[in-house]
Amino acid sequence: MKLSHSLAVAAAFVTAAHAEPLSFDFKDPKGVNNVVFKLDAPLESINGTANGISGAITVDPANPGTASGKIVVATESLSVANPMMKEHMLGEQWLNAKANPEITFEVKKISDIQKSGDKGEADVTGIFTLNGVSKEITVEAKVTYLPGRLAERSPQKTPGDLLVIRSKFEIKRSDFNIQPGKNLDKVSDEIELELAIAGAAPKG
Amino acid sequence: MAKLLQIFAVLCALAVLTLWFGLGAHSGWTKTQVATQHIDPVTEIPYSEMKPGFVPGVDFLAAGLLGAGLFFVIGFGISKLQKKKTTS
Numbered sequence: 001m002k003l004s005h006s007l008a009v010a011a012a013f014v015t016a017a018h019a020e021p022l023s024f025d026f027k028d029p030k031g032v033n034n035v036v037f038k039l040d041a042p043l044e045s046i047n048g049t050a051n052g053i054s055g056a057i058t059v060d061p062a063n064p065g066t067a068s069g070k071i072v073v074a075t076e077s078l079s080v081a082n083p084m085m086k087e088h089m090l091g092e093q094w095l096n097a098k099a100n101p102e103i104t105f106e107v108k109k110i111s112d113i114q115k116s117g118d119k120g121e122a123d124v125t126g127i128f129t130l131n132g133v134s135k136e137i138t139v140e141a142k143v144t145y146l147p148g149r150l151a152e153r154s155p156q157k158t159p160g161d162l163l164v165i166r167s168k169f170e171i172k173r174s175d176f177n178i179q180p181g182k183n184l185d186k187v188s189d190e191i192e193l194e195l196a197i198a199g200a201a202p203k204g
Numbered sequence: 205m206a207k208l209l210q211i212f213a214v215l216c217a218l219a220v221l222t223l224w225f226g227l228g229a230h231s232g233w234t235k236t237q238v239a240t241q242h243i244d245p246v247t248e249i250p251y252s253e254m255k256p257g258f259v260p261g262v263d264f265l266a267a268g269l270l271g272a273g274l275f276f277v278i279g280f281g282i283s284k285l286q287k288k289k290t291t292s
Contacts, residue, residue, distance in 0.1 A: 032244045032251045049239075049252060079254065081235040082261075144247075152246045164247045198247040 020060065024163040024199030026071060027054040030153065033197040035073055041188040046085070050103075052077025053197055057107065059163065061145050064120060065110045071197065073103040094178060095131055104129045108136070118145040124167070130176040139169040150200050160202035167195045206286060209279030213272045220268030224260050234261035 026033060033053040039046040052074030059067035075097040080086050090097040109125040125138040143165050150160035172189050174180035179187070224230075238257030243250050 030244070032247065032249050034249070034251050049254075051251070079237075081237055081239070081259075082233040083236055085233065146246070149246055153244075162247060164249065166249075196249040196251070198244070198249060 021058045021066070022061065022161060022163075022201040023056050023058045023069075024161075024201045025054075025056050026197050026199040028198060028200075034195075035197075036194040037078070038192040038194075039188045039190070040192075041184065041186050044186040046080060046187065048078060048080035048086075048089075050074070050078045055104070057163065057165075057199055061118075061147070061161075064115070064122065064143070065113055067110050068107050070104055070106045071195075075101050075103055100130075100132045102129070118147070119143070120145075128171065130171070131178050133176040135175055137169070137171070139167050141165055141167040150202060153198075153200070158200075158202045159204055160200055163199045163201070165195065165197050165199070167193075169193055206279045206283035209275055209282065213275035213279060216275060217269055217272035220265060220272065224265045224268075227258070227260055230259050230261050232261050234264045235259040 031051055033051060035050045035053070037046075037048050037050070050073050053071065054074070055070045055072040057067055057069035057071070059069075075095055076090065078086075078089060078095065078097075080089060089095055092099075104127075106127045106129075107124055108127060111123045111125065113122040114120060120143045122141055122143065123138050124141045125136065127134050128137045129135075143163065146162040146164065148159065149162045151157045153162070154160075169192075171191050171193065173187075173191055174189050180189075236256065236258060237254045238259060239252035239254050241250065241252050
């Protein structure tokens with residue numbers, strides 16, 4: 001009985017020693033990770049997606065409050081169905097993709113964490129950079145930790161974990177110096193962003 | 205010649221209208237890419253895959269009808285000139 005108890009305690013220590021932060025890489029080889037953006041102006045509604053996502057988040061699944069890292073979206077990957085609209089959107093007058101090739105969100109603080117098994121919700125505060133302008137914002141995020149599920153998405157059956165992050169939030173283009181106050185009848189100031197991304201942490 | 209141009213203009217207008225209505229009567233701008241929706245089976249992330257495709261929009265409709273109208277007017281002008289020539 002004592003031996004089995006000691007073994008259980010030892011096993012708990014080994015498990016604790018291995019519960020170290022995992023680094024999740026968000027460059028998805030399948031290209032599934034995406035951000036949907038919606039602008040609903042009185043005269044025109046613009047919908048588009050961006051899938052040039054990369055970056056990494058380091059998180060200890062047992063202690064998600066200490067998470068840190070950065071999510072990067074390649075500005076050039078922003079796409080709308082109309083090619084001329086896309087050209088204008090990425091041009092100098094609007095997002096100026098050549099001068100500002102990346103849109104980033106750097107995690108600074110995780111608060112109000114609500115965990116339920118491998119799923120959780122939290123408020124994530126970070127520095128959002130768009131059009132070369134950085135601003136601190138707080139967004140609600142839903143997180144799903146999928147331990148041991150990486151192999152199902154990897155052609156090489158690489159063992160590891162997945163972390164899925166979903167978030168829906170709104171920004172104002174005027175806050176990021178994108179033609180503030182101009183063309184408001186066709187390009188709304190409010191931009192609704194819907195993020196759905198999965199990061200992979202290979203093991204071994 | 206004038207009659208031919210006018211018939212061509214009417215056919216053009218009909219073709220443009222048929223194409224626009226037939227491909228969904230899309231009220232936005234013309235699209236050269238079409239999105240198909242999918243869901244990743246493991247992460248359950250919904251994503252759209254863009255594939256080359258053509259969806260005519262109101263700009264296509266306007267340009268097509270304007271072009272057809274132009275042909276019709278030219279045909280009408282030519283027939284007027286021809287009538288003037290024959291009467292004088």
